Amino acid sequence: MKGITTGQIKMNIAVLSGKGGTGKTMVSVNLARIAVPSVYVDCDVEEPNGHLYFKPEDVVCEEVSVLVPKSDPDKCNGCRECVRFCRFNALVFSLDRLTVFNDMCHSCGGCSVICPQEAITEYPRTIGHLELGRSGDVYVRTGIMNIGEVAGSPIISRLLDVNTSPKKGITFIDCPPGSSCMVMESIKDADFCLLVTEPTIFGTHNLKMVVELVTEFDKPFGVILNKTVEGEADPSEEYCLENHIPIIGRIPFDRELSNLSSEAKIASEESVRFENLFQSILDNISEMV
Amino acid sequence: MKIIVPVSDNTDDSNVDPSLSRAPYYMVYDSETGASESISNSAKDSPSGAGVKAAQTIVDAGAEVLLTVRCGDRAYNVLNGAGIKIMSASPGKAKDNIDAYLKGNLSELDTIHEGHHHGAN
Amino acid sequence: MMKQLLILSGKGGTGKTTVAGAMTHLFRAMACADCDVDAPNLHLIFGNTGKEQRKDYYGLPKAHIDEAICTMCGLCSEMCRFDAIKVGYTTRVDSHACEGCGLCEAICPQDAIEMRPVVAGDLRLYTDLEKGVFSTAQLRIGNGTSGLLVTEVKKQMIGAAEGAELAIIDGPPGIGCPVIASISGVDMVLIVAEPSISGLSDMERILDTARGLKAFSAVCVNKADLNPRLTDNIVTRCREREVPYLGEIPYDPEVVRVVNRGLTLAYSECPAGVAVREIFERVAELLYEGVVE
Numbered sequence: 001m002k003g004i005t006t007g008q009i010k011m012n013i014a015v016l017s018g019k020g021g022t023g024k025t026m027v028s029v030n031l032a033r034i035a036v037p038s039v040y041v042d043c044d045v046e047e048p049n050g051h052l053y054f055k056p057e058d059v060v061c062e063e064v065s066v067l068v069p070k071s072d073p074d075k076c077n078g079c080r081e082c083v084r085f086c087r088f089n090a091l092v093f094s095l096d097r098l099t100v101f102n103d104m105c106h107s108c109g110g111c112s113v114i115c116p117q118e119a120i121t122e123y124p125r126t127i128g129h130l131e132l133g134r135s136g137d138v139y140v141r142t143g144i145m146n147i148g149e150v151a152g153s154p155i156i157s158r159l160l161d162v163n164t165s166p167k168k169g170i171t172f173i174d175c176p177p178g179s180s181c182m183v184m185e186s187i188k189d190a191d192f193c194l195l196v197t198e199p200t201i202f203g204t205h206n207l208k209m210v211v212e213l214v215t216e217f218d219k220p221f222g223v224i225l226n227k228t229v230e231g232e233a234d235p236s237e238e239y240c241l242e243n244h245i246p247i248i249g250r251i252p253f254d255r256e257l258s259n260l261s262s263e264a265k266i267a268s269e270e271s272v273r274f275e276n277l278f279q280s281i282l283d284n285i286s287e288m289v
Numbered sequence: 290m291k292i293i294v295p296v297s298d299n300t301d302d303s304n305v306d307p308s309l310s311r312a313p314y315y316m317v318y319d320s321e322t323g324a325s326e327s328i329s330n331s332a333k334d335s336p337s338g339a340g341v342k343a344a345q346t347i348v349d350a351g352a353e354v355l356l357t358v359r360c361g362d363r364a365y366n367v368l369n370g371a372g373i374k375i376m377s378a379s380p381g382k383a384k385d386n387i388d389a390y391l392k393g394n395l396s397e398l399d400t401i402h403e404g405h406h407h408g409a410n
Numbered sequence: 411m412m413k414q415l416l417i418l419s420g421k422g423g424t425g426k427t428t429v430a431g432a433m434t435h436l437f438r439a440m441a442c443a444d445c446d447v448d449a450p451n452l453h454l455i456f457g458n459t460g461k462e463q464r465k466d467y468y469g470l471p472k473a474h475i476d477e478a479i480c481t482m483c484g485l486c487s488e489m490c491r492f493d494a495i496k497v498g499y500t501t502r503v504d505s506h507a508c509e510g511c512g513l514c515e516a517i518c519p520q521d522a523i524e525m526r527p528v529v530a531g532d533l534r535l536y537t538d539l540e541k542g543v544f545s546t547a548q549l550r551i552g553n554g555t556s557g558l559l560v561t562e563v564k565k566q567m568i569g570a571a572e573g574a575e576l577a578i579i580d581g582p583p584g585i586g587c588p589v590i591a592s593i594s595g596v597d598m599v600l601i602v603a604e605p606s607i608s609g610l611s612d613m614e615r616i617l618d619t620a621r622g623l624k625a626f627s628a629v630c631v632n633k634a635d636l637n638p639r640l641t642d643n644i645v646t647r648c649r650e651r652e653v654p655y656l657g658e659i660p661y662d663p664e665v666v667r668v669v670n671r672g673l674t675l676a677y678s679e680c681p682a683g684v685a686v687r688e689i690f691e692r693v694a695e696l697l698y699e700g701v702v703e
Contacts (some may be wrong), residue, residue: 019449020583021423021604047421049608053353053694083345087512087525089338094348101363104338108491108511151509177422177583178448180554184506199668202427202451203525209449213551229663253663255636256448262637278703307595311561336470336558337587359594400624 011289012171014190014219017197020177023226023251024196026261028174029053030268030278036137039171041159043186045128045145045152050174056133056140062162063129064143064155066107067122071098077121082111082120103149128155131164135275152176156185179213187214192289193221194248199207199234209238213247222288224281226279227255246288249281292318292390293352294383299327305378305386308341309357309364316383317350320391340364347373356386360398412441412574413697414596418581420612424604425632425659426671429686432581433600435676435691439578440542441549441571445563446591447531447547447555450459452580454672460538467562469530469553470510473503479522486514486523487598506552531559535566543571555582557591564592576697585615593620598615598697600656605640613644617653627653628696630689634658659685 015028025042032040069091071082076098076134083091083098090104091111100227103127112120143159145152156288160173168211175186193214197207207223214221223240228250240247246256251257257274267274295312296303306312311333325353326348332342343368347355355368356378368375377398378386389395415433419426427444428453434442444452467701471496475486480501487495494507505528515523520681531549538544545567547559560582567577582588593599599620603613613629620627629648634641643657648655662682668675675683 019451021421040634046586047608047612052607084515085512087510089332089335089342092345092348092367094345094367099367099370101338101341104341104363106509106511108509108513109489110511110513110516113489113513114516123429164703179551180448181506181552182554184552198423199670200666201373201454201532201672202449205451205454206449209551216551229666230665232663233670255661258633258661262604262609264607334555334558339558 002162010169011191012173012189013192013285014173014175014187015188015192015194015196016175016183016210016214017038017177017195018179018208018210019202019246022196022198022203023261024177025049025053025127025174026225026257026267027194027196027251027281028172029266030274031282032170032172033266033268034275034278034282035170035172037139037169038216039141039169040140041171042140043156043159043173043182044176045143045155045182045266048142049264051131051133051140051142053266054133054135054138054140056131056135056142059131059133061129061131062158063126065124065126065153066105066157067109068102068105068107068125069100069111069120069122071100071115072119072121073097075117077117077119079116082115082278085110085114104149107154128152130155130159132162152182153185154162156182160186160189174206179209183213184217187217190219192285193219194224194285195221196224196226197236198227199225199229199232199236201235202233204239207239211243220289222285224249224251225251226251232268248288250283251277251281290320290353291351292320292354292356292387293347294318294356294378294386295330296327296383299329299388300324301384303327303383305356305358305380305383307358307380309360310343312343313346313349317352318387338363341367344368354390356383356390356395357398359400412568412571412577414577414579414598415693415697416579416592416596416599417597417602418592418616419583419602419604420585420616421604421608422449422583424602424609425665426583426602427580428665428675429600429602429630429632429659429689430578431674432676432683433684433690433693434578435674436687437576439576440574441567441577442542442544443563443567443577443579444544444546445555445560445582445588446580447549447559447563447582447588449583450546450548452548453544454669460536460541460544463535463537465533465535465566467531467533467547467559468527468548469556472505472508472510472528472530473512473514474524474526475501475503476522476524477501479520481520481522483519486518489513489517497663502648503569509572514629533562533566535570537570542574543567545570557586557587560588560591561594564595577622585612585619589613589616590619590623593623593625596625598693599625601629602691603626603629603631603644605631605634605637607640610640610643610647614647617651626696628656629653630656633656633661634659653691654696656696657685657689659689659695
């Protein structure tokens with residue numbers, strides 16, 4: 001029995017957690033599956049996992065590139081202004097030649113601007129790619145960063161800009177764990193943030209950090225208590241209650257759910273029990289916003 | 290010829306530092322005069338790219354030979370490209386390693402480890 | 411010479427910190443470091459008692475604009491590739507977006523911009539006569555762990571832990587630069603693997619990284635019974651890679667209760683505690699004798 005028809009709402013919901021392994025991807029994937037038509041965006045570009053659940057079809061790849069410098073040896077006079085300028089240590093001058101370490105470069109364009117001989121120009125270099133596909137009525141957008149790259153933010157930014165999604169429907173943004181600048185990039189367009197946590201003191205400690213993050217960005221938020229155990233004290237729940245943080249859902253620890261997720265299966269597809277569980281969470285979210 | 294060794298402090302008696310790019314100092318030994326001096330290593334405080342910056346410092350010091358316990362791939366690219374020989378040092382006194390090199394008892398460093406490739410910002 | 415045991419896992423949530431805490435007590439290690447700086451947790455079970463010393467940790471400097479000199483020409487905002495400068499009533503730098511490249515400082519016609527060091531967090535050292543030395547750090551939000559910070563946390567521990575026989579290091583998550591920094595100089599890496607598809611792939615990547623750094627690795631599986639099929643895969647892969655497999659820990663609801671009381675599994679009689687003690691015996695054999703029976 002469905003609540004509000006989710007196809008009528010258009011909004012961005014970011015799903016985040018302070019520590020990894022709390023079930024952020026499992027939650028975002030299942031909610032996206034229930035809320036069809038919907039969009040699932042995987043911003044965990046270092047280790048994207050959502051596509052393992054969806055196995056999207058009709059996948060279109062789009063490369064993401066950034067600009068990196070190169071020096072014209074005919075114009076370069078070895079003054080080394082660029083080496084002195086670069087704060088990321090991406091440039092080295094040795095044997096009368098400038099060498100660029102591309103994977104250290106942040107693409108600021110500075111060396112090219114300050115070179116007194118105008119010897120430095122920039123060219124695009126691929127740092128990763130997007131995979132845009134569909135799994136039934138879920139549009140699946142995944143960002144993948146090449147191993148060894150410095151910054152995932154340009155990929156996340158492009159991932160969130162790309163518009164292949166339907167005009168209506170909820171977009172679930174699966175964020176990287178932690179509270180780094182990649183997480184900040186992921187939530188910048190979020191209308192609502194779902195914080196996933198677990199009932200250990202570790203989970204609570206890290207929940208506080210993400211609460212601080214979403215508060216600083218003025219985002220409305222609520223918490224999902226995952227892996228709860230009936231009859232056991234839940235420090236994360238206590239923290240939410242003490243601080244008047246809305247609890248949007250409780251997912252009890254369940255061996256079947258855990259097993260399905262470890263095999264990258266979408267639990268709400270496999271059993272009515274889980275379908276109902278995630279539907280009720282979705283209904284709670286709809287009521288909140 | 291100048292021989293350079295990453296060291297843990299700036300005294301004559303110093304030990305070889307286990308890190309190349311984050312050693313606090315480099316000892317620069319001139320085999321012709323027998324004199325040695327310490328230069329400080331600004332790379333050690335870099336959040337990233339320490340290997341690259343350290344290699345630039347070593348190149349600029351005019352070193353022909355480097356004695357080190359370890360070397361990352363970025364530093365190796367720069368040093369090798371500049372024609373600097375990289376020899377395998379043993380933990381212990383820098384001076385002992387230099388003596389060992391001059392007697393021909395050190396071998397070339399054969400393990401270059403993967404660099405500190407970045408993940409998150 | 412103090413031996414160092416590093417605990418890694420790749421993705422979070424595998425139980426790395428729980429295992430690290432138990433090992434610290436079982437080994438009676440007098441030196442301990444929490445390099446999981448994005449989400450430090452070890453102190454919750456190890457206890458950060460004793461004398462505390464804090465030291466500011468500086469990340470990359472960020473741009474600072476002197477509004478008194480700024481003429482609002484907007485050149486910095488135009489040139490900034492990270493959209494970190496906005497010109498409104500004043501010219502403002504978004505310090506989260508600023509990547510510290512220094513271009514604005516170099517080109518400002520009025521010299522109104524200066525790159526200033528920014529405190530990204532602080533290093534914390536706790537020394538307790540009975541428990542030993544505990545080194546960690548706390549980052550401010552928006553900052554991620556770097557190789558430098560991991561190195562500083564380890565150095566801080568080593569500097570204060572004279573005479574300690576063994577140090578246990580709770581490693582950073584992931585597979586990138588901070589992990590590489592954590593592996594350098596350790597005697598053994600214990601990988602706590604999770605029996606899931608992503609857990610298996612992370613284990614492989616860490617084994618590759620450790621091998622490239624000539625570090626000795628061993629593997630154990632946590633919550634093994636949640637997916638016996640993948641646990642078997644892990645055992646097979648270890649055998650194929652000639653990496654010692656030290657055993658498995660079952661999923662055990664008692665673990666949450668133990669951890670929430672601020673205790674470790676070291677003395678717990680529950681199934682997970684028994685399993686952790688068996689793994690501890692094998693780790694000790696490898697660490698001190700280099701062989702596993």
